[in-house]
Amino acid sequence: MITLLVALIIGALLFGIGLYGALSQTNLVMIMMGVELMLGGAMVNLVAFWRFLHPEVYAGQVFVLVVMTVMALEMAVGFGVGTARFRARGSVEMEEARELKG
Amino acid sequence: MSFLPVVLALLAGAYLVAVLEGWVSTGRFRPAGPILSGLALLGQESLVPRTPDRIFFEAGPVLLLTSALLASAVLPLGPGVVIVDLATGALFVNAALVYVMVALVMSGWGPDAAYAMVGGFRFLGQLVGYSMPIVMVIAAVAMRAESLATTEVVESQAALWNALYQPVGFVVFMAAAMALCFLPPFDLPTAPGELAGGVVAEYTGWRLAVLRLARAVLVVTVAAAVTVFFLGGWHGPVLPPWAWSAVKTLAVAAGMLAAGRYVPRVREEHLLAWWWKLGIPLALLNIFVVGIMLVTVGG
Amino acid sequence: MLLQALFAGFFGMAAVWFGVVVFRTSSMVRSALALLFSMTAVGAMFLAMEAEFLGVLQIMMMATEMAIMAIFMVMYMMDPGGLGQMDMSHQKRAAQAAGVLGALVAIGVALLTSWGPAANAAPGAAEQTRLLGIELMERSMLIFETAGVTILTAMIAATAAAIERRRR
Numbered sequence: 398m399i400t401l402l403v404a405l406i407i408g409a410l411l412f413g414i415g416l417y418g419a420l421s422q423t424n425l426v427m428i429m430m431g432v433e434l435m436l437g438g439a440m441v442n443l444v445a446f447w448r449f450l451h452p453e454v455y456a457g458q459v460f461v462l463v464v465m466t467v468m469a470l471e472m473a474v475g476f477g478v479g480t481a482r483f484r485a486r487g488s489v490e491m492e493e494a495r496e497l498k499g
Numbered sequence: 500m501s502f503l504p505v506v507l508a509l510l511a512g513a514y515l516v517a518v519l520e521g522w523v524s525t526g527r528f529r530p531a532g533p534i535l536s537g538l539a540l541l542g543q544e545s546l547v548p549r550t551p552d553r554i555f556f557e558a559g560p561v562l563l564l565t566s567a568l569l570a571s572a573v574l575p576l577g578p579g580v581v582i583v584d585l586a587t588g589a590l591f592v593n594a595a596l597v598y599v600m601v602a603l604v605m606s607g608w609g610p611d612a613a614y615a616m617v618g619g620f621r622f623l624g625q626l627v628g629y630s631m632p633i634v635m636v637i638a639a640v641a642m643r644a645e646s647l648a649t650t651e652v653v654e655s656q657a658a659l660w661n662a663l664y665q666p667v668g669f670v671v672f673m674a675a676a677m678a679l680c681f682l683p684p685f686d687l688p689t690a691p692g693e694l695a696g697g698v699v700a701e702y703t704g705w706r707l708a709v710l711r712l713a714r715a716v717l718v719v720t721v722a723a724a725v726t727v728f729f730l731g732g733w734h735g736p737v738l739p740p741w742a743w744s745a746v747k748t749l750a751v752a753a754g755m756l757a758a759g760r761y762v763p764r765v766r767e768e769h770l771l772a773w774w775w776k777l778g779i780p781l782a783l784l785n786i787f788v789v790g791i792m793l794v795t796v797g798g
Numbered sequence: 799m800l801l802q803a804l805f806a807g808f809f810g811m812a813a814v815w816f817g818v819v820v821f822r823t824s825s826m827v828r829s830a831l832a833l834l835f836s837m838t839a840v841g842a843m844f845l846a847m848e849a850e851f852l853g854v855l856q857i858m859m860m861a862t863e864m865a866i867m868a869i870f871m872v873m874y875m876m877d878p879g880g881l882g883q884m885d886m887s888h889q890k891r892a893a894q895a896a897g898v899l900g901a902l903v904a905i906g907v908a909l910l911t912s913w914g915p916a917a918n919a920a921p922g923a924a925e926q927t928r929l930l931g932i933e934l935m936e937r938s939m940l941i942f943e944t945a946g947v948t949i950l951t952a953m954i955a956a957t958a959a960a961i962e963r964r965r966r
Contacts, residue, residue, distance in 0.1 A: 426870055
């Protein structure tokens with residue numbers, strides 16, 4: 398039980414740090430790092446839930462695998478967009494990306 | 500406890516590999532060479548370049564040594580002679596060896612020097628090439644063993660070595676192993692001819708000694724991994740199990756060192772093209788063929 | 799039980815500390831590698847919580863991912879070495895408030911919910927890996943295959959977005 402609480406608190410802290418980073422950074426790559434940290438916190442929670450609440454249901458572990466996939470996809474697409482933007486504008490500073498507004 | 504024998508075996512293997520490497524690269528057989536050059540390095544001043552990233556500069560060689568040692572912790576040298584028999588050992592070998600790349604990127608970025616940085620990031624590109632085939636080949640090996648534990652992998656080869664059961668996988672894995680421990684045709688991060696040593700260029704004294712030791716231990720570890728995954732580990736007639744492990748590991752290390760003499764260094768983009776256009780399809784084909792063979796004729 | 803909590807807490811604190819370092823250093827490579835070690839610590843935490851396959855997989859995947867992140871940072875940042883001490887943040891106050899609030903809400907939910915009885919024992923590592931494989935190949939097969947197809951789509955889309963237009 399105590400490990401579950403420890404893991405949930407760690408997950409919450411990672412999520413908080415990631416949220417701060419994603420909101421405060423101006424650079425695309427740094428924003429992505431914040432998102433990765435948030436996903437990391439989510440993964441800690443998922444593994445803790447699997448281990449301490451339902452160790453016989455393996456869908457919990459599959460969920461973690463899916464989150465890992467999401468992290469990889471976020472990186473791939475983010476860097477694709479970043480490369481295209483760097484080619485066009487010479488920077489990936491998100492404050493200058495006002496024309497992306499609808 | 501099999502901790503001490505394994506570490507001693509690793510160190511002895513690293514020494515022999517260092518002798519072999521000297522023999523292969525200079526053509527002279529000097530059994531005391533590594534000791535002499537090690538003492539010379541320890542007596543040398545260990546310079547720190549101007550404006551280094553100090554943490555990376557110091558941590559890089561140590562991380563390289565650590566990752567090689569961690570990988571060797573799950574490789575069995577004989578029945579029961581293994582430090583930890585992880586249930587996911589085959590995957591763990593790969594997970595630990597990925598940190599070779601992290602160590603090289605760190606020690607390439609650390610000294611704030613152009614050649615070192617180019618070398619470090621070259622190895623990252625090299626990893627993008629070889630890391631996919633290596634996982635796929637290990638997947639095929641695990642399919643035959645029906646387990647990811649390294650001891651089970653060795654047991655599954657009692658009748659027939661994996662090198663004969665899946666020769667395509669063996670060839671791909673050997674090439675990937677050479678790329679992993681940056682041996683000559685794939686020595687892009689150090690490239691003596693064009694990068695003046697690359698990653699190791701800025702290291703002197705005891706730090707260089709640690710780096711060289713780590714490299715030798717890495718070569719032994721990777722050769723032991725080839726032995727475990729493809730050459731039947733400790734299985735063999737007459738000789739005791741540990742002797743078979745030692746003989747096979749040294750033979751693989753010697754083979755990897757000698758093969759590099761006859762191939763010119765591969766360029767980065769050619770390397771990536773070869774790995775992605777030939778290596779990955781071959782590794783996938785290997786999985787496919789092994790799957791069919793397992794279903795039809797059995798392991 | 800207590801030992802498990804201690805290990806999980808230790809690696810968790812390491813993960814949090816490296817996570818803080820990510821946004822406190824001005825060197826981009828340091829920041830990417832701090833994220834790498836944070837994720838490695840999360841993987842070690844999985845190992846402490848007896849999810850061996852997931853832990854090893856996490857440790858393996860994140861190393862490559864974050865190192866690639868490091869190279870992109872060096873490519874795209876004006877000051878990758880962090881020697882100029884550039885400030886690259888905005889709306890700091892609001893972000894801090896949001897981060898603290900998010901963490902506090904999550905901690906509150908974690909502490910105030912009654913989780914019911916915790917399972918004491920998980921299956922052994924070899925058994926776990928086998929059952930996860932069966933789950934992936936039977937009940938969750940569609941999910942897993944969808945993930946695979948999505949990765950392929952993202953690979954093609956990212957390459958198409960990033961590739962240089964040929965001038966005709």
